[in-house]
Amino acid sequence: MSGFDEIALPDEALEAWLAVKINRRPLVRTVSALEGFVTAAVTGPPFPDPQYWICPAMGLPFDVLTNGTDLELAVFAAVAKVHNRINETFFNRPHEYAPQFATKSDGGIDPRPWCQGFYAAMNLNMKDWKPLLNRSNIHHALLLPILIYCVDKKGLPVLGKPRPGPDTDRFLEHEAYLDIALVVPTIKELHDPIRLARSR
Structure with missing residues (x-):
């Protein structure tokens, strides 16, 4: 166990830290969003x-x-620990990767915080994500299961307003998010050559 692991805040304390509304303005507000x-x-x-x-x-x-401060270092260490866990999973056991979605009060899955967190990271590095956002790019569809749950800074759906109706509601509630575990490893494979080139 690294020194960072030893000082890292546990998830419950990290969630409480994120929920405090003060001037620090984190881009994520929940552990699920942080995972995304x-x-x-x-x-x-x-x-x-x-x-x-x-x-x-x-x-x-x-x-x-x-x-x-000690608390800020513990928060940083907690994020580094999440990073190392996710990275290690992709490196050693990619078949075991599963997004850590939030759970609703009724026990159902809520993929929105995770997806919004993923989108927040994209916005921080949008120039490099732009090719994948181009609809003429054959890999653009990889982002659709994620972006379908995201809203922009104005609160508008990133992919536009979905078609109203029970079929759409059912798709969003029970089906669309299932593809996220499938597309994320492929997104990683697309960017691995860039990572390799920059590490040399």
């Missing part, structure tokens, strides 16, 4: 440095590793 955000960071176009996405995600100062 980190998954995008792991599988999408690479960031130059982990601090470039961890700090905005959590509303931490960019000098957190040198001047952060």
Whole structure:
């Protein structure tokens, strides 16, 4: 276990930290959204440095590793721990990957926070995500099971207003999110050559 693992906040404390409405303005507000955000960071176009996405995600100062409080360092360590877990799963057991969706009060699955977190990470690195957002790109469909649950800064559906009706409601409630576990590993495969090139 690394030193970071030892100081990392547990999920419950991390969720409470994210829920506090103060000036730090994290890009995610729940652990499920954080899972989606980190998954995008792991599988999408690479960031130059982990601090470039961890700090905005959590509303931490960019000098957190040198001047952060003990609590801020524990938050940073918690995100690094999530990153390492997801990255290790893709590296060693990709067939076991499963998104960590939120659970509704009735026990149902709520993919929206996870998807919104994934989309928040995309927005932080939108220039590099742009090719995959192009509808003429044959890989564009990989993002659809995620973006169908996302809204933009104005609260509007990213993919446009869905067709009203019970079939659409049923699809969104019980089916669309099932494809996310299938598309995310492929998204990673598309970006692996970029990661490899930048690591050399």
